[in-house]
Amino acid sequence: MNIIENIEQSKRDFFEDKTVLVTGGAGFIGTNLVNELCNYSPKKIIIIDNLFTGLKSNIPIFDFVDFVEGSVENFDLVFDLMKKCDIVFHLAVRNIIVSTKDPEKDFATNAIGTFNILESARRLKNIKKIVYTSSSSVYGNTSHLPITENDSLYALNPYAASKLTGEAYCNAYFETYMVPVSVVRYTNVCGPYSNPSNPYSGVISKFIYSALNNQPITIHGDGEQTRDFTYVDDTIEATISVAISDKSIGEIYNVGTGVETSINNLAKIILEILNTSKSEINHIDKRDIDNIRRRVLDIEKIRKSLRWTPKVTLRDGLVETINWIIKTSGKGI
């Protein structure tokens, strides 16, 4: 067996007797995670999602996959589902765009929902690992780049505040009650199931959708703001590595690529790939959420500790994402 076969076998061994709860499992990253988990034939996968942005049609049909339509804000429901579970991947979220419009609902899902998971684990004592999916938005604008896990944290919007609140409870429940929780801080993720028809979907699927439809690609601000774009397969691999490792309990990991890309450059690469598109780039005013100028993550901690490293380049990830959007929308270019 080579190293890769060994890693795959260790994942199968880990999950074969486990019941896994995935909150937000009908959303973008959750769907990719559930699909990957299905490859490891766990005893059971339970998905809880209120279908706020997620789609029921994303859920794979297997006898070991159960879907529960409900909210992580409902403590009794969360507690009841977690009774049967060993591992929890907590991805249910109100995302940044909608959270700014309705910060109260954002708090209810992102902060109270996370509290409900942790408090259920504290009472039940059966959970072997919770992976809380946080966001690099908790850093705000840092004084230097790339950003390490030890850099200062500053919430610049309600979404960042609620994600940071979730993290604070993860730390508190680990330190006080030994709840086995790990935190992953994702950067901007792209890939299949990031649905461009979802009004809250990220910049990449919006740009691709515009390019495929020969509509202007709209950039908020001067476009020189930067982000660290990660392909979803890499994000999922990191998340699963964190879940199966004993070393990761009580730890926080950046999950990104370490590569900084401006929004102007992102649009340029998409138009290079879709080179028959007639779309032009159009700059408009910044939005209230556009207050992070530069972001790129230092990923040495997860690289050294769990031997995870991103494999997919931005261009290759964009090609995969474009192919998925073309396939699912029936659009050829």
Ligand SMILES: NC(=O)c1ccc[n+]([C@@H]2O[C@H](COP(=O)([O-])OP(=O)(O)OC[C@H]3O[C@@H](n4cnc5c(N)ncnc54)[C@H](O)[C@@H]3O)[C@@H](O)[C@H]2O)c1
């Ligand atoms: N997509 C990114 O670029 C990105 C970046 C940083 C962090 N993250 C984190 O990754 C996780 C997943 O994000 P995503 O991009 O897949 O988002 P998404 O919006 O596609 O998925 C979130 C899912 O949660 C569900 N949901 C919303 N409120 C709920 C509630 N009260 N109860 C149960 N389910 C609820 C939605 O219906 C949806 O299916 C989140 O924790 C998010 O903070 C994502």
